Amino acid sequence: MLLIECPYCGVRDESEFSYAGEAHISRPLETEKLSDEAWADYLFMRKNPKGTHREQWLHAAGCRRYFNAVRDTVSYRISATYKIGEQPPGEGDK
Amino acid sequence: MSKYSIFSLVRNAISYHQNWAAAWRSPEPKPEYDVLIIGGGGHGLATAYYLAREHGITNVAVLEKGYLGGGNTGRNTTIVRSNYLWDESAHLYEKSMKLWEGLSQDLNYNVMFSQRGVYNLGHTLQDMRDIERRVNANRLNGIDGQVVTPQDIKRAIPQINIDQGCRYPILGASFQPRGGVARHDAVAWGFARGADMRGVDIIQNCEVTAIRQENGAVTGVETTRGAIRAKKIGVVVAGHCSVLADMAGFRMPIESHPLQALVSEPIKPIINTVIMSNAVHGYISQSDKGDLVIGAGIDHYNGYGQRGSFPTIEHTLAAICELFPIFSRVRMNRQWGGIVDTAPDACPIIGNTPVKGLYFNCGWGTGGFKATPGSGWVFAHNVATGEPHELNRPFALDRFVTGFLIDEHGAAGVAH
Numbered sequence: 001m002l003l004i005e006c007p008y009c010g011v012r013d014e015s016e017f018s019y020a021g022e023a024h025i026s027r028p029l030e031t032e033k034l035s036d037e038a039w040a041d042y043l044f045m046r047k048n049p050k051g052t053h054r055e056q057w058l059h060a061a062g063c064r065r066y067f068n069a070v071r072d073t074v075s076y077r078i079s080a081t082y083k084i085g086e087q088p089p090g091e092g093d094k
Numbered sequence: 095m096s097k098y099s100i101f102s103l104v105r106n107a108i109s110y111h112q113n114w115a116a117a118w119r120s121p122e123p124k125p126e127y128d129v130l131i132i133g134g135g136g137h138g139l140a141t142a143y144y145l146a147r148e149h150g151i152t153n154v155a156v157l158e159k160g161y162l163g164g165g166n167t168g169r170n171t172t173i174v175r176s177n178y179l180w181d182e183s184a185h186l187y188e189k190s191m192k193l194w195e196g197l198s199q200d201l202n203y204n205v206m207f208s209q210r211g212v213y214n215l216g217h218t219l220q221d222m223r224d225i226e227r228r229v230n231a232n233r234l235n236g237i238d239g240q241v242v243t244p245q246d247i248k249r250a251i252p253q254i255n256i257d258q259g260c261r262y263p264i265l266g267a268s269f270q271p272r273g274g275v276a277r278h279d280a281v282a283w284g285f286a287r288g289a290d291m292r293g294v295d296i297i298q299n300c301e302v303t304a305i306r307q308e309n310g311a312v313t314g315v316e317t318t319r320g321a322i323r324a325k326k327i328g329v330v331v332a333g334h335c336s337v338l339a340d341m342a343g344f345r346m347p348i349e350s351h352p353l354q355a356l357v358s359e360p361i362k363p364i365i366n367t368v369i370m371s372n373a374v375h376g377y378i379s380q381s382d383k384g385d386l387v388i389g390a391g392i393d394h395y396n397g398y399g400q401r402g403s404f405p406t407i408e409h410t411l412a413a414i415c416e417l418f419p420i421f422s423r424v425r426m427n428r429q430w431g432g433i434v435d436t437a438p439d440a441c442p443i444i445g446n447t448p449v450k451g452l453y454f455n456c457g458w459g460t461g462g463f464k465a466t467p468g469s470g471w472v473f474a475h476n477v478a479t480g481e482p483h484e485l486n487r488p489f490a491l492d493r494f495v496t497g498f499l500i501d502e503h504g505a506a507g508v509a510h
Binding site: 001002014015018019021022036037039040041043044045046047048049050053055071073074075076 | 334336337340345346347348349350394395396397398399403404405438494495496497
């Protein structure tokens with residue numbers, strides 16, 4: 001069981017949360033000019049790293065707000081959680 | 095390599111079974127091969143086997159980072175069926191089913207394929223409509239299947255709970271009589287022996303660390319046991335295909351998740367078929383040793399850790415206990431996880447890649463074991479000829495660009 005720190009509510013059990021995939025994917029602007037390849041990249045292609053992953057979680061059985069987490073996908077250790085729109089602690093714009 | 099038979103058994107019995115030859119060699123890697131297969135699980139070994147047997151390409155090495163069948167091949171719940179909804183997947187899995195039916199004889203290795211039937215339960219009216227549609231689609235594709243009532247199920251499986259008053263009552267099921275189970279280790283070993291016998295080098299403890307390419311074509315790999323050159327490379331690495339694609343410099347529409355399974359202590363024979371429930375998320379069969387083999391849905395977060403969370407197991411066992419109240423006090427013996435690489439449409443990705451000479455066979459998600467022979471068959475064709483086989487053409491990587499997805503998610507009696 002993971003213990004996850006919701007930036008709004010504090011530390012709670014994993015079973016209160018649902019997972020919402022890779023973070024920091026922004027919807028392309030001017031979509032009418034987008035090529036099929038660029039659409040596929042936005043819709044389907046994922047980093048899926050073995051190691052540090054920045055990802056979204058939803059506090060489904062709590063405040064019902066989305067937030068971001070930095071988690072290692074091998075050890076499952078969560079090193080930081082932060083609000084949507086923020087950058088992970090200790091990292092610049094990416 | 096000696097043929098296994100009653101005579102070889104008797105001959106070796108005379109020497110108290112001390113002199114059986116190893117089933118495959120452990121050669122040192124050569125500097126160059128015609129084809130490299132990365133990944134020594136069932137699919138990779140099947141690919142090497144069919145490359146040698148069907149296409150006469152024997153200067154092949156299978157590179158395995160651990161030991162044969164130590165990944166998902168040895169971690170799945172061994173269910174084999176072909177009752178998929180859409181034509182593309184139905185044809186692929188049915189090809190595999192037909193290969194399963196002759197596999198032990200073909201390999202001269204007992205893979206213990208047991209066609210004990212597979213039930214996919216329905217718990218809501220919509221489940222039953224989907225089941226009827228799927229069974230009809232299966233029959234049109236020449237795949238056996240029938241819709242059965244709760245009473246039929248109760249007659250076949252007396253321990254099951256068909257009480258209509260519970261939260262998710264059983265309203266019926268689809269039944270594929272030709273479905274069943276096989277011994278997963280034996281599948282890897284049988285293909286390994288068959289490939290090795292035809293000259294394929296199987297190299298274990300050899301992890302690929304880089305894929306070398308020149309002018310958009312592969313030239314070889316770097317491994318923990320040195321560099322190996324090849325002009326054709328087939329990547330068959332369940333779970334780690336994003337890592338390999340990253341080495342080759344392109345992106346995959348794949349997310350890797352832990353998928354857990356568990357077995358009980360061995361008990362006397364009680365279940366002689368396979369029961370799966372998509373709606374309550376659990377499936378169960380009984381191995382020849384007597385353990386109840388139980389599987390579940392994936393853990394929803396990305397993970398490479400080969401283990402998952404207890405809430406997922408709790409959810410699965412709650413479902414199993416509702417289906418089979420008699421099992422509520424059976425003790426569980428072992429629990430583990432494997433890493434499944436899932437595509438957005440829950441279908442595999444088999445075919446060419448943006449890099450010339452590099453072929454991928456991955457994305458089998460939660461249901462790759464049943465496809466082992468068929469996957470090897472079509473992928474061997476793809477690697478040997480450079481062009482996809484008719485059966486795997488729809489499963490190309492570029493379907494995510496063209497939009498021709500094969501939406502099997504939840505449509506195929508699959509438990510996700």
